[in-house]
Amino acid sequence: MNIDSLCKFYGGFTALDNVSLGIRRGEFLTLLGPSGSGKTTLLMSIAGFVSPDRGDILLDGRSIGHLPPEQRNFGMVFQGYALFPHMTVYDNVAFPLKVRKRPAAEIKQKVDAALDLVQLASRADRYPRQLSGGQQQRVALARAMVFTPHLLLLDEPLSALDKKLRAELQDELKRLHRRVGLTFIYVTHDQDEALSMSDRIVVMRDGRVVQQGSPTELYDRPATTFVADFLGKSNFLRGKVDAHVAGGFVLARQGVRITQASADGKAPAVGTDVVVALRPEKIGLARDDAPADNRLKGVVSEWNYFGSQFRLVVDTLEFGAVAVVIPAWKCGEPPAIGEPLSLAWDRDAGTLVADA
Numbered sequence: 001m002n003i004d005s006l007c008k009f010y011g012g013f014t015a016l017d018n019v020s021l022g023i024r025r026g027e028f029l030t031l032l033g034p035s036g037s038g039k040t041t042l043l044m045s046i047a048g049f050v051s052p053d054r055g056d057i058l059l060d061g062r063s064i065g066h067l068p069p070e071q072r073n074f075g076m077v078f079q080g081y082a083l084f085p086h087m088t089v090y091d092n093v094a095f096p097l098k099v100r101k102r103p104a105a106e107i108k109q110k111v112d113a114a115l116d117l118v119q120l121a122s123r124a125d126r127y128p129r130q131l132s133g134g135q136q137q138r139v140a141l142a143r144a145m146v147f148t149p150h151l152l153l154l155d156e157p158l159s160a161l162d163k164k165l166r167a168e169l170q171d172e173l174k175r176l177h178r179r180v181g182l183t184f185i186y187v188t189h190d191q192d193e194a195l196s197m198s199d200r201i202v203v204m205r206d207g208r209v210v211q212q213g214s215p216t217e218l219y220d221r222p223a224t225t226f227v228a229d230f231l232g233k234s235n236f237l238r239g240k241v242d243a244h245v246a247g248g249f250v251l252a253r254q255g256v257r258i259t260q261a262s263a264d265g266k267a268p269a270v271g272t273d274v275v276v277a278l279r280p281e282k283i284g285l286a287r288d289d290a291p292a293d294n295r296l297k298g299v300v301s302e303w304n305y306f307g308s309q310f311r312l313v314v315d316t317l318e319f320g321a322v323a324v325v326i327p328a329w330k331c332g333e334p335p336a337i338g339e340p341l342s343l344a345w346d347r348d349a350g351t352l353v354a355d356a
């Protein structure tokens, strides 16, 4: 499917600003962005419930922009997409097939298969109120897939569930996606959900697509400070390019020089203000004899223990507070507030990002 230059305006407000996007058959694509970034508007435009003011949506090369929702043949699961309370689980799932006037034998066979898929065959005669929140969402999923839609649109389907149930359903959704090979377009504002579930993530902000790529591409090579900050945590080292070195450059600030690799050998001109994003877990605590491209002295101002890791804040003279995550087993003695130490990282640990 191709989304081509989609715009949506509400009065003078731009909810979708020239969004173009290719969606591959069978992929798990996630739209990720803060609240108000246009995710639901984009999904509703794909579904046909919102009419874009400009642009088009193409399925297998044909425009579907003018088709009403029911002719697009897309399955949908929304956060508050309630089941019909007066219908049994079975009848809820059968509903899309009855609307399509499928023969009774086919309905029975498909509903049974869909309920098997979400492991609710034994609950077919229950009513929604007799099910847990997670079970209800699985019924909604079965109902969205029972008519073999072209693709499945999911708008924050798990956000009403508690953390544990959510993690279970995340795993289940992923398994389901692998098993049925259907295209999923999944909306979330939860970065962990996006990272763990998606084949590809599209990051949105203010109605625009700001970056797209696989979870590892986005996490390891964010293009902007916004993406680096939204997907995980990051330190931002700001300084001026002081010199070029083989495969990278030197960033200087207040007399400290940091060597940074540059992707595909393109280093910004000497004198340019730059920002390097550096993930907390890519920084180590250096003993003086350990080799590292970069070293920075600081003083521990905060530390927290999380069982598997320590998270430190180290105050540095040149770059301010630097967040550091150390696997607990590597840490030895817990650090002490006020303890001076030296941070170390290699030149390819950080990423040059645009300040946007």
Ligand SMILES: Nc1ncnc2c1ncn2[C@@H]1O[C@H](COP(=O)(O)OP(=O)(O)O)[C@@H](O)[C@H]1O
Residues within 6 Å of the ligand: 010, 013, 014, 015, 033, 034, 035, 036, 037, 038, 039, 040, 041, 042
């Ligand atoms: N029907 C509408 N009328 C006016 N503004 C709207 C309407 N629907 C959405 N918006 C605005 O468009 C922006 C994007 O909304 P939405 O797509 O729901 O964002 P998200 O799903 O990313 O939280 C928001 O600022 C929202 O207030």
Ligand SMILES: [Mg+2]
Residues within 6 Å of the ligand: 039, 040, 041
């Ligand atoms: Mg939304």
